[in-house]
Amino acid sequence: MIELENIAYSYGGGELLSDVSLKLSPGSFHFLTGPSGSGKTTFLKLCYGALVPTAGRAELFGKEVREMDRDDHAMARRRIGVVHQDCQFLDHLPVADNVALPLTVAGRDDLEQVSNLKELMHWVGLGNKASALPPELSGGERQRAALARAVIMSPDVVLADEPTGNVDWDMSQRLLRLLIELNRMGKTIMIATHDLNLIRAAKAQKVQARVLRIANRKVQLAGADL
Amino acid sequence: MGQSIKLFIVGDVYRDRVVPPSGITARLTGFAAAAMAFLAVFALALSLASGRLAARWGDELARSSTLRISAPAGQMADQTAAAIRVLETTPGVADARALSSDEQRALLEPWFGPELPVESLPIPQLIEILETEEGYDAAGLRLRLQAEVPGAVLDDHTRWRKPLEQAAARLRLLGIVAVLLIGATTAAMITLAAQAALAANAQVISVLRLIGAQDSYIAQAFVRRFTLRALAGALVGTVAGGAAVFLLPSAQEEGGFLTGLGFQGAAWLLPLLIVPLAGMVAFFATRAAARRTLRGLD
Numbered sequence: 001m002i003e004l005e006n007i008a009y010s011y012g013g014g015e016l017l018s019d020v021s022l023k024l025s026p027g028s029f030h031f032l033t034g035p036s037g038s039g040k041t042t043f044l045k046l047c048y049g050a051l052v053p054t055a056g057r058a059e060l061f062g063k064e065v066r067e068m069d070r071d072d073h074a075m076a077r078r079r080i081g082v083v084h085q086d087c088q089f090l091d092h093l094p095v096a097d098n099v100a101l102p103l104t105v106a107g108r109d110d111l112e113q114v115s116n117l118k119e120l121m122h123w124v125g126l127g128n129k130a131s132a133l134p135p136e137l138s139g140g141e142r143q144r145a146a147l148a149r150a151v152i153m154s155p156d157v158v159l160a161d162e163p164t165g166n167v168d169w170d171m172s173q174r175l176l177r178l179l180i181e182l183n184r185m186g187k188t189i190m191i192a193t194h195d196l197n198l199i200r201a202a203k204a205q206k207v208q209a210r211v212l213r214i215a216n217r218k219v220q221l222a223g224a225d226l
Numbered sequence: 227m228g229q230s231i232k233l234f235i236v237g238d239v240y241r242d243r244v245v246p247p248s249g250i251t252a253r254l255t256g257f258a259a260a261a262m263a264f265l266a267v268f269a270l271a272l273s274l275a276s277g278r279l280a281a282r283w284g285d286e287l288a289r290s291s292t293l294r295i296s297a298p299a300g301q302m303a304d305q306t307a308a309a310i311r312v313l314e315t316t317p318g319v320a321d322a323r324a325l326s327s328d329e330q331r332a333l334l335e336p337w338f339g340p341e342l343p344v345e346s347l348p349i350p351q352l353i354e355i356l357e358t359e360e361g362y363d364a365a366g367l368r369l370r371l372q373a374e375v376p377g378a379v380l381d382d383h384t385r386w387r388k389p390l391e392q393a394a395a396r397l398r399l400l401g402i403v404a405v406l407l408i409g410a411t412t413a414a415m416i417t418l419a420a421q422a423a424l425a426a427n428a429q430v431i432s433v434l435r436l437i438g439a440q441d442s443y444i445a446q447a448f449v450r451r452f453t454l455r456a457l458a459g460a461l462v463g464t465v466a467g468g469a470a471v472f473l474l475p476s477a478q479e480e481g482g483f484l485t486g487l488g489f490q491g492a493a494w495l496l497p498l499l500i501v502p503l504a505g506m507v508a509f510f511a512t513r514a515a516a517r518r519t520l521r522g523l524d
Contacts, residue, residue, distance in 0.1 A: 082436055
């Protein structure tokens with residue numbers, strides 16, 4: 001699915017990641033931890049092909065990223081839902097249209113979009129915000145809208161970068177529950193977070209998750225699986 | 227291919243909406259296309275009028291010549307009659323007639339004013355020669371006239387016709403160059419506007435790429451918008467330009483070339499080509515700009 005083999009990534013003359021290997025298998029759940037600036041976001045970008053490793057080999061769905069053209073990358077993105085901390089939207093479109101955007105970009109049928117969309121908007125608790133514009137949403141609502149957008153194509157993998165960074169504890173629990181629910185549907189999940197309480201909360205919900213830690217440019221197993 | 231063209235013409239309500247509502251660049255594109263189409267109508271009219279003028283000058287001057295007879299007053303009538311006889315027996319001359327005093331007075335009126343007493347002035351007698359399709363042998367005629375009418379000078383208009391035809395042909399070329407320059411300027415302006423719009427929408431492009439949009443999808447959203455803007459602007463400019471040309475004073479002899487600037491008959495349909503041409507220019511200019519900009523936005 002996503003396989004990184006001895007990859008390194010350098011930027012501006014400095015090496016941010018070195019000799020990192022990881023294989024995301026179907027249905028797995030990973031937490032990626034580490035202090036701010038340790039390279040969590042860079043690592044996630046390497047996982048979905050937004051960055052190309054300066055050394056080593058990265059494969060997305062069986063294709064080496066260096067051999068992928070722009071269309072290959074676009075197709076891979078449709079199988080990987082990404083939630084950024086600073087979730088960006090098309091501010092001139094209502095939230096529902098933003099959430100449905102991956103379907104429209106992929107040219108999916110209109111009726112299918114509508115039926116999926118309503119269900120999904122309720123699932124993330126934004127049923128009453130469908131016609132609002134993104135700037136009118138709170139931080140938590142934006143995170144949930146971004147999550148809905150990330151999963152509407154029913155991707156194989158969901159990568160979330162600090163999805164609870166801008167929300168209160170209750171909201172972070174709600175987002176975590178949504179991600180756990182997706183994992184129980186068979187989706188591969190990776191959450192980059194510096195919030196260890198979130199990991200503990202997942203443990204409390206008996207999630208089979210692996211915790212990785214970035215330290216000294218390496219990605220290490222932080223301890224026993226949860 | 228056919229499906230792509232249909233999609234482009236009919237549009238896709240979702241794709242069209244991903245680009246934020248028209249900004250100043252899109253409005254400027256419409257305005258620029260309108261202004262350029264307006265100018266293109268005039269350049270086209272200039273080119274066509276020059277073509278007509280060249281043809282008219284060529285036709286009028288090519289089929290006629292003038293014989294000028296300078297002789298003492300007492301011999302003028304005899305020499306004129308002798309010249310007419312020579313001309314009537316010259317192959318290739320369809321008609322030859324001496325201009326009357328009134329006609330000669332009319333020719334001199336622009337310089338000397340009305341009621342010039344031409345009868346009392348030593349003015350040469352002019353004979354107008356009309357040629358047949360085949361024309362006559364100017365060199366042979368000159369030799370015969372030299373022998374039989376010593377005071378006759380034949381002017382076959384060659385020295386007038388060539389520079390006039392050249393001038394008209396260059397005016398026509400100028401009109402064509404102006405149309406081409408207008409097209410190139412339109413392409414340049416639309417390219418700049420499209421690049422500005424794409425740069426201003428870097429966040430939109432980033433979001434679309436994040437969710438798996440192919441560059442062709444993103445480009446087409448911009449291309450369609452700019453092409454439609456250019457088409458609408460060009461339509462307005464062409465109609466306004468056509469109306470302005472239509473309202474120009476009609477062609478009169480006194481006005482000469484300037485009042486003859488316009489379209490005649492089926493040529494009125496030619497400005498309509500400006501609209502689809504402007505659309506094509508906008509389409510290719512925006513597509514090239516979009517591809518270039520998207521390649522640079524990694």
